[in-house]
Amino acid sequence: MLLAEMREGRSLSDQAARLGHLAQADRARAGRLALVTLRHRNRADAVLRRFMQRRPRPDIEDLLRLSTVELLELGEAPHGVVNAAVDLVRGMGKKAQASAGLVNAVLRKVSTVTDWSELPVQRLPKWLRSPLVSTYGADTVAAIEAAHQAGAPLDLTLKSGAAVEGELLPTGSVRLAGTPQLSALPGYEAGAWWVQDAAAALAARLLDAQPGERVVDLCAAPGGKTLQLAAAGAQVTAVDISEQRMARVAENLARCGLSADLVVADVLEWQPATPPDAVLLDAPCTATGTIRRHPDLPLVRDGRGVGELTSLQAEMIDRTVQMLPVGGRLVYATCSLLPSEGEDQLTAALTRHPGMTVIRPDFPGIEPDWITPQGGLRLRPDYWADRGGMDGFFIAALRKTA
Ligand SMILES: C[S@@+](CC[C@H](N)C(=O)[O-])C[C@H]1O[C@@H](n2cnc3c(N)ncnc32)[C@H](O)[C@@H]1O
Structure with a gap:
């Protein structure tokens, strides 16, 4: 839900109230998962492209990204991640249900990927990258992007x-x-x-x-x-x-x-x-x-x-x-x-x-x-x-x- 709202241009902090119905621990986990998925979005896409000919509809793509990050960045158990993703697709309505098999098959393949840590660091979009490269140079911007991906203490x-x-x-x-x-x-x-x-x-x-x-x-x-x-x-x-x-x-x-x-x-x-x-x-x-x-x-x-x-x-x-x-x-x-x-x-x-x-x-x-x-x-x-x-x-x- 958080990632879907973001596609509409609403920032995560603007959406904090949307999770008000969840228990505090679940709210914190949802927020953390959304953050880590965003930090590794491009790398998740690079992995998913290996196993899919066409991009799925946006909500299923978000679910696949999130599950990929759970598997490869957070090291969560494949069995639990794949089952949870398939259950979620089944709850997304009749049309989405047809994708349950695809989600299952793709995520099983994703769980076998071994080169996640070698994938290129997530780049900033052009509107921001271009002025930063002109100011600081390409090497510094790459170091800034690595810091973005690492998150903040x-x-x-x-x-x-x-x-x-x-x-x-x-x-x-x-x-x-x-x-x-x-x-x-x-x-x-x-x-x-x-x-x-x-x-x-x-x-x-x-x-x-x-x-x-x-x-x-x-x-x-x-x-x-x-x-x-x-x-x-x-x-x-x-x-x-x-x-x-x-x-x-x-x-x-x-x-x-x-x-x-x-x-x-x-x-x-x-x-x-x-x-x-x-x-x-x-x-x-x-x-x-x-x-x-x-x-x-x-x-x-x-x-x-x-x-x-x-x-x-x-x-x-x-x-x-x-x-x-x-x-x-x-x-x-x-x-x-x-x-x-x-x-x-x-x-x-x-x-x-x-x-x-x-x-x-x-x-x-x-x-x-x-x-x-x-x-x-x-x-x-x-x-x-x-x-x-x-x-x-x-x-x-x-x-x-x-
Ligand atoms: C960068 S934040 C400030 C952070 C804050 N100084 C701190 O250390 O916690 C910018 C703030 O500017 C306020 N702001 C924006 N336009 C303003 C204006 N015209 N007059 C007064 N405050 C304004 C916003 O409401 C926001 O709280």
Whole structure:
């Protein structure tokens, strides 16, 4: 069902409510299966093509892909996978029932395949691959695609003094092994940590909020960065246009015993009552840096709308610069791999606002080749490959000097 809805252009996260009738464990398994199938979709198709002359109807093709991934990627027992697939086809209506024999025969053959791990890594679609190859080169894009296929580990940001068992990353986040049940981890009830990718955690680190500073977090929901700023002791005002998403910020703050003023408003219209010391702008973007977690994104999007997003980002930067007093700091962040949403925005902002100067990132764990010639931070999924990668982000810190 999830994969079918995706064919209609609905992302997996938009469909979460559709699984509401399932028990939590089944819901989690369905979500995980959909993710892993999407990460290996092209490889599953390559295997299926060996055993089928023609493509079957789309829902049966999805079932075959999913079963192929269960067999060859997840190593599940052929007997159970084949039987479950045949049962599902039988439940798909009269016309589909005629395909039960085909599904049975194809999956039995699939279960004998031995070269799965040697099949080429899943490629990004052209709308995204072409601009990335022009920016980073073909070898880097291949490394990014390998990182997408590998998926994403779970990272936590800890409040100071908290401890959780896991790998302490050079930038301070803690990476967990496997996919543990979060609510069972020590410190969950006490709100000693929150889930946040290690790359995402660097935006607030770069802002370097000090206790008592007035800090505005623009485009704040669901609030990972608000939590970091509040935990640093700043007086935080979090602004987001979505009331529904802002409710998540409130929940997250409450669980972690932290506080912030929450404002539901459009960044393009809102003005702070008093000039802030610093502003973090985590602007809406293509989210192409998060494909490890959202492998459906390249399929449900087609590259349209990038121009509108980059115009909105530039308008938001201008708005933020106006809010700041001289001496004030701005961190601009997008979870995008496209330079038009990152490096190019920084170049254009410096031209439009000659009074803004870049603050070069300088804290433990930042590797020199992550820093761009202009002093921004370019983070990519293929960095830390031996540790499990990181999300793609562009982050730049600036100070208003005039
Ligand atoms: C990348 S997400 C922010 C993630 C968040 N900063 C965090 O760390 O958890 C972008 C957010 O921008 C918000 N947004 C989009 N357009 C907006 C606007 N015009 N004004 C305010 N918020 C906006 C969306 O509702 C969304 O929550």
